[in-house]
Each structure stands twice: as C-alpha cells, then as structure tokens.
Amino acid sequence: MKCSSPTDGESEEWLEIRTSTNKDIPEHYFSKEWASRLIEENPIEEPFGGLHNLGNSCFLNSVLQCLAYTPGLEKLSNSLPNVILENCSGKSCFLYHFGQLCKALRRLPIAAPHIFFANMRQISSDMECGVQQDAHEYLFALLNHFDDECRAPKENKAATYDTPVDSFFGGLFRETKICARCGHNDQTTSKFYDITLPLDADTLDGCFESFMKPRNVGSNYICEHCKQAGTCSTRTKFADTPNILIITMMRFTATVNKDERQVDFGLNIDLKEFVEDGVEHFYELFAVINHSGHQVNRGHFTCFVKCNGGSWYNCDDTKITKDTAQNVLDSKPYVLFYKRVHGPESAPIMVTFGIAPTEKKKKDAPPKPAKTRRRVLYDEEEEEQVETSKVPQLPKTQNEGFFSEVSDGENDLIEDGEMVVEKTFKNTDDRLITMHLVCTVTKKRL
Numbered sequence: 001m002k003c004s005s006p007t008d009g010e011s012e013e014w015l016e017i018r019t020s021t022n023k024d025i026p027e028h029y030f031s032k033e034w035a036s037r038l039i040e041e042n043p044i045e046e047p048f049g050g051l052h053n054l055g056n057s058c059f060l061n062s063v064l065q066c067l068a069y070t071p072g073l074e075k076l077s078n079s080l081p082n083v084i085l086e087n088c089s090g091k092s093c094f095l096y097h098f099g100q101l102c103k104a105l106r107r108l109p110i111a112a113p114h115i116f117f118a119n120m121r122q123i124s125s126d127m128e129c130g131v132q133q134d135a136h137e138y139l140f141a142l143l144n145h146f147d148d149e150c151r152a153p154k155e156n157k158a159a160t161y162d163t164p165v166d167s168f169f170g171g172l173f174r175e176t177k178i179c180a181r182c183g184h185n186d187q188t189t190s191k192f193y194d195i196t197l198p199l200d201a202d203t204l205d206g207c208f209e210s211f212m213k214p215r216n217v218g219s220n221y222i223c224e225h226c227k228q229a230g231t232c233s234t235r236t237k238f239a240d241t242p243n244i245l246i247i248t249m250m251r252f253t254a255t256v257n258k259d260e261r262q263v264d265f266g267l268n269i270d271l272k273e274f275v276e277d278g279v280e281h282f283y284e285l286f287a288v289i290n291h292s293g294h295q296v297n298r299g300h301f302t303c304f305v306k307c308n309g310g311s312w313y314n315c316d317d318t319k320i321t322k323d324t325a326q327n328v329l330d331s332k333p334y335v336l337f338y339k340r341v342h343g344p345e346s347a348p349i350m351v352t353f354g355i356a357p358t359e360k361k362k363k364d365a366p367p368k369p370a371k372t373r374r375r376v377l378y379d380e381e382e383e384e385q386v387e388t389s390k391v392p393q394l395p396k397t398q399n400e401g402f403f404s405e406v407s408d409g410e411n412d413l414i415e416d417g418e419m420v421v422e423k424t425f426k427n428t429d430d431r432l433i434t435m436h437l438v439c440t441v442t443k444k445r446l
Contacts, residue, residue: 030150035167035243038072039339043308044286048105050318052112058317059135062303063142064101064113065315066287066337069305070244074102076164080150092119095146110318116142134296135289136248136335143169143193169193171242174276177217177232184225186232189239194246194335204247204265204336212236212274238275245283247336252296262332267325269338283338291334304328 048068051061067073077099097115104111120127124141127133143165150163170191177186200210214235221232251259271281286306293299302316304323314323 030162030164030167032167032240032243035072035164036340038075039168039243040071042072042075044069044071044306045308046106047305047307047311047313047320047322048102049107049109049111050315050320051105052110053317054112054114054117055130056132057113057117058301059133059138060113060116061317062135062289062301062315063139064098064116065303065305066139066289066335067098067142068102068105069287069307070168070337071286071308071339073168074099076168077102092122093149094119094123094142095149098146132297132299134252135291135301139246139289139335140193165193166191167243169242169244169246171238171245172240173236174239175234175236177221177234179221179223179226179228180231180233181228182223182226184223186224193242194248196248196250198250199259199261199263202261202263204263204269207249207263208271208274238271238279238281241271241275241280241340243340245338245340247338249334249336251291251332251334257294258291258296260332265329265333265336267329268341270343280340280342282341282343284341285328285336285338287337288328288331288333289335290331301334304331 048065051064053061077095080093080096092115094116101111101113101116116123117129120129123145124138127138127141147163147165150165170193173190173192175188175190177188178184179186195211197204197207197211199207201207212235214233217232217234219229219231222229223232249263253259265285267285269283269285271283275281288304290302290304291299292302302314304312304314304327306312310325312323312325312328314321314327
C-alpha cells in the first residue's frame with residue numbers, strides 16, 4: 001500500500017506502507033517518560049529555513065514552525081511504528097509528512113508546505129485553501145488529526161496516554177466539587193492539550209490565578225453523597241502537567257475585535273501554586289505565535305522560536321531573522337509554547353561511591369571496560385555507554401551475617417567535590433566494624 005503527497009513542492013514522494021504483523025499498539029507504549037526522554041535527547045540546535053506563503057497561509061506557516069521547533073517531535077514523526085503508518089494507508093499521513101517537512105527545512109533556505117495547504121479540508125472541514133484562518137484553531141485541528149492517525153481503533157480512554165500526541169501535549173485537570181451541606185468531595189479528571197486563558201490580569205500568573213481560582217456553583221447542584229440540592233464550591237488543579245504546555249491568550253471573541261492588552265509573561269514560569277503535590281511545575285518558553293491586526297481572519301501571523309543555545313528567531317513566512325529575548329517579552333502573545341524542565345529544588349543529586357584513599361588500588365591497575373546497554377526506540381537501535389562506579393561492599397565475617405548501622409562519624413560535604421564518611425556497623429555477633437567511604441557529589445543543573 002502507498003500514500004503520496006509532495007512535501008516541498010519539488011517532487012512527489014511516496015510513502016511505503018509495510019504490512020505489520022502486530023495490529024495493536026501495546027497499552028502505555030507511548031508513556032510520558034518516553035516523550036520526556038525524546039524531548040531531552042533531541043534539542044533544536046540550529047535555525048530552520050522559511051516557508052513559502054501559498055496564499056493567506058501565514059497562520060499555517062507559524063503553526064508549522066512552532067511545531068518544528070518542538071524538541072523531539074521531528075524525531076517522533078520520522079520513526080513511527082509501522083502499524084500507525086498502515087492505519088493511514090490510502091490517505092495522507094500528516095504526521096509522517098510533518099517529519100519530511102522538517103527535513104526540508106533543515107536542508108533548504110525556503111520550503112513549501114504544499115501537502116498541509118492543499119489538504120486543508122482533511123485537517124478541518126471548516127477550513128479551505130486561500131482563506132485566512134485562526135492559527136489557534138488550525139494548531140489544534142492539526143494536533144487532533146495527528147492524534148487520530150496514531151490512535152489505535154479502540155475505545156478512547158479519557159485519563160490515559162495512548163498516543164505520542166497525548167504523551168507530548170496531554171495534561172490532566174482535576175476538578176473537586178465540595179458540597180456545602182455535607183462536605184463531600186466529588187472529583188472528576190479531564191484531559192487537555194492546551195489552556196485558553198481570559199485576559200483577566202496584566203500578568204500570565206494573574207491570568208492563571210483567575211482561571212484556577214475556586215468558584216461557587218448555584219443551588220441546582222445535587223450532591224451524589226447526601227442526594228440534596230444545594231450549592232457547592234469547585235477548585236481545579238493540575239493532576240498532571242504536560243511535557244509541552246500550550247497556552248492560548250483569549251484575544252478574540254465572536255462579537256468584538258481583538259483584545260490588544262499587554263500581558264507580561266516570563267521566559268520561565270513556575271506553576272507550583274496550581275498543581276497537586278508531587279506534580280512537576282517548571283517550564284521554559286521556546287516558541288510564541290503573534291498576530292498583527294484587529295480581527296482573527298485578517299492581519300498577519302508570525303512567530304518567535306528559540307534554539308537550544310538560547311538564540312531567538314523571528315519567523316515571518318520566508319524571512320527568518322535573529323531576534324532578542326527582550327523583543328519576545330515585549331510582544332503581545334497569542335499562543336505560548338513552553339517545555340517542562342527540572343526546577344532548582346528537583347535537580348538530581350549524582351553520588352559516586354568509592355573506596356577511601358588509603359584503601360585505593362594502585363593507579364596502574366587496568367580499568368574495567370564500560371558496560372553497554374541497548375535501548376530500542378521503534379525500529380532504531382541506539383547504544384549508550386554506562387559508566388560503572390565501584391561501590392564498596394561491607395566487610396564480611398566468617399558467619400556471613402547481616403550488618404546493622406550503629407553510628408555515623410563526622411563528615412565534610414561541599415557543593416561539588418569529595419565527602420569522606422565514617423560509618424560504624426555492628427555484625428550479628430556484636431562485633432563493631434568501622435568503614436571509610438569516599439563519595440563524589442555532583443549537583444546537576446538542568
């Protein structure tokens with residue numbers, strides 16, 4: 001089976017669909033941890049080329065550029081399991097062609113997104129070629145189409161991550177309703193791909209506070225516990241935050257022109273106030289969609305995007321220019337793209353144990369070779385070197401008994417360096433044994 005469509009306007013490319021022996025994708029195949037690793041291992045190092053405006057397609061170009069700068073998404077689209085490609089047989093697989101477009105953007109100064117423009121109706125039946133559209137609406141029509149292409153033909157589950165789109169962009173809200181009569185808590189969980197914030201404050205944090213603040217529900221609420229009609233209060237928090245957080249500022253409504261108010265936002269944000277305990281909450285900005293004009297179906301869409309080194313670029317169709325972070329912050333954003341990062345307090349501590357200096361082996365002793373661990377991602381095999389560190393074994397007595405810790409000696413610890421620890425253990429035959437350990441401590445900043 002084959003499906004076809006040109007991706008860069010030069011030639012028609014054919015996608016071979018090989019028959020898969022396994023028709024089902026295993027449950028939890030696309031985990032949040034899998035997506036997080038894909039994002040961390042595939043940063044965007046260099047700026048891409050521009051995109052031809054094929055006729056009022058600036059909204060499409062801005063969306064595709066922001067997705068192209070989403071770390072890990074190109075890697076995903078270029079390594080799809082065969083069963084997903086087979087599900088798309090007989091029609092265009094847009095997620096596959098997104099990967100081909102990213103390849104074209106890497107090697108060409110200007111590419112043309114013909115397949116996305118010519119097949120607008122396949123992505124959304126409400127959109128047509130040559131007519132200005134809302135970038136936000138197109139973005140989520142495209143993500144939903146990606147999701148449909150990857151979703152196995154089975155009943156969808158509202159609170160699990162069954163597709164790579166879920167694992168990249170999906171998060172969970174938990175709404176808690178508290179009955180005013182009996183105090184019973186009724187919780188519901190819902191999935192989201194983006195958050196649309198009303199412009200109720202002059203800062204992004206203030207808009208979040210307004211969006212997430214507790215509210216009272218009228219007297220028509222019926223408690224499932226006491227079965228009585230009455231009022232209740234509701235509060236909403238993040239039960240799980242997405243790897244890629246998309247925030248849309250509500251600048252357009254059906255009846256009025258664009259809301260031009262300035263909303264201050266940060267290159268880094270902390271959502272700690274709005275998440276449940278144990279949920280990650282630090283984010284870093286990497287893309288912004290902007291709109292110039294007074295109505296969503298008029299004007300012009302552009303975007304800012306960031307490479308891994310911190311350099312920002314302004315993408316205006318075919319024109320790609322280097323820009324500054326301050327110009328990004330001074331803009332009036334329409335759609336913000338953040339990636340989840342580790343915060344300072346969650347930076348992992350890496351501890352390597354070794355034998356005390358007086359007990360170290362001679363330097364001329366041959367080092368042990370590094371072990372090799374194989375990891376398989378779809379059809380590609382990657383090798384990574386795992387350095388092994390020697391962990392001192394507790395001394396053994398003749399009866400091979402267990403040890404219990406008696407006391408800790410004094411030790412000195414610095415931010416990065418060596419720490420000498422004295423430990424005293426007691427054997428099952430009540431013999432005291434003292435050990436000296438050397439720990440090399442490194443705090444890894446992410």
